[in-house]
Each structure stands twice: as structure tokens, then as C-alpha cells.
Amino acid sequence: MTLICIASPKGGVGKTTLTANLAYTLQRLGLNVTVIDFDSQDALKLHFGIPVNDAQGYVAPAGVTDWQQLSRSTPSGINVLAYGHTTHEERYAFESMLTNNPEALKKALQGLCKSPGDIVLADLPPGHSVALHALCKLKPLCVTALLADSASLAVLPSVENKSFYPSGVEGQIYYVINQLDLRNELSNDVYGLLKSRLGASLLGAIHRDAAVSEAHAQQISILQYAYTSAVVNDLEIVAHNIMRLLPDALATQTHSRAQQ
């Protein structure tokens, strides 16, 4: 099972946007992508053309472990498990399942990864969460979104000294710097510092570009909305760096699909 968690100690750094844009980019490279929203804000679906008032999700049907059955195929070809509209009780029951029934979680995710080339991207809520704790037991690739600002610099020690991620994912923690603005001196300086601190665990940086929010407002991918944006090239670099970390069989499968 190939599982990638997109998480951050910080809120509002672009986790959901990065999850969606990476999904589009990895799909273009030939992978069969499913995205799962573990955040009750239920915002991931908006990147895939599912309207805000669409209440359907995978969290509320308690006890259902066949997540493939609950996933929605979208016009992009990416499968989406929206969190859905939920009550407090439904969220509590879901989090209890994540905590107390790790086998059910594993089975549900394995059901989404049946063929070589299948990959699951999980969008996490900001900071610590029950979902992150449960998913880390499955040893995912952890992609940490940070901004090139002083607030992200301040939380870096908590990621580096492993107090943000639960134990078990050491060696699997990677970083993406989002909303990089090289015309801004502070952004530039912090980027330089983060680059030297993070070394090979930095998968890349995504420029700040208003086209990212505009594409979201139009409910289409940045690849469709502004193909010439630097962000598209940045996403390709991050996606290729992720592919290098995936099992060989997946990379081979992807290569042959992309050539078709």
C-alpha cells in the first residue's frame, strides 16, 4: 500500500491545496490516485468539483470499511473520499474507530490500493490529530507543508526532534515549502535557512501564485487553469522526488502508463 500523508504543525499553510495539486500531478505521471480527507472542514472535495453543499462523505456511515465503495470518481479521474457533513457524534465515532481499530483502518486503505500504480494521498487537519496518529502506525511517507516564514521556522524543531509525528515514521519525514516568494527578503532568507537545515528531506518548494487560489475558485486544477505557472513546474519536481521514494514496482508501472 502506498500512502502519503500531507500534514503540518501549522494551519493554513496549504496542506489541502498541496494534496489536491499533487494528486493532479501524480495522476499525470501515470498513477491511479485516491485522495482522502481526514479534516472535518471537508474542504478537499472543493478542489475536485464536488460542491460545498454536497453532504456525502465516508466518515458518517459508521462501521463501513469498504472505502472503495464510498469513494467518488470525479471528472479528473481522481477518486475522492470526501469527509462529508458530520455531527459531533459521527466524528467522535470515526475517531474512536481510528484509535481502537487499527486493523479496520489498514483494511479500508488496502482496499484502495489493490493494483500496482494505486496511490493514496491523505489530507490531514492542522497540528496533532487522531487521524495522523492512527495513519503513522501504517508507516506512510509524511510530507510536511511549511511556509518560508518565521512561524514555520519556529515550529521546525518540533518536527525535527520528532515531537510532531508519532514514533514509527522516522526516516519517512519529508518537507515541502509552500508559497515561496523570492521577491520578499524574509521569504528568501528563511528559504535559504530551511534548505540548508532540511537537506535531502526537502522535496521542493512551491511558489506563491494567485493562480493557485483562482484555479480553486473555478474548481479546476492549476494544471488546467495556468499550465505555464511556475507552480506547475514546482509540483512536477516535488512529484518526481516523491516517485523516487516509492517502491520500484510502482515507479515501473507508472513509467509504462505514462508512455501509453
Ligand SMILES: Nc1ncnc2c1ncn2[C@@H]1O[C@H](COP(=O)(O)OP(=O)(O)OP(=O)(O)O)[C@@H](O)[C@H]1O
Ligand atoms: N502556492 C500557493 N500560492 C498562492 N496561494 C496559495 C498557495 N498554496 C495555497 N494557497 C492558498 O492558501 C490558502 C490556504 O490553503 P489551504 O486551505 O490549502 O491550507 P491548509 O493548510 O489546508 O489549511 P487548514 O490548516 O485550515 O487545513 C488558500 O486560500 C489557498 O488558495
Ligand SMILES: [Mg+2]
Ligand atoms: Mg486543509
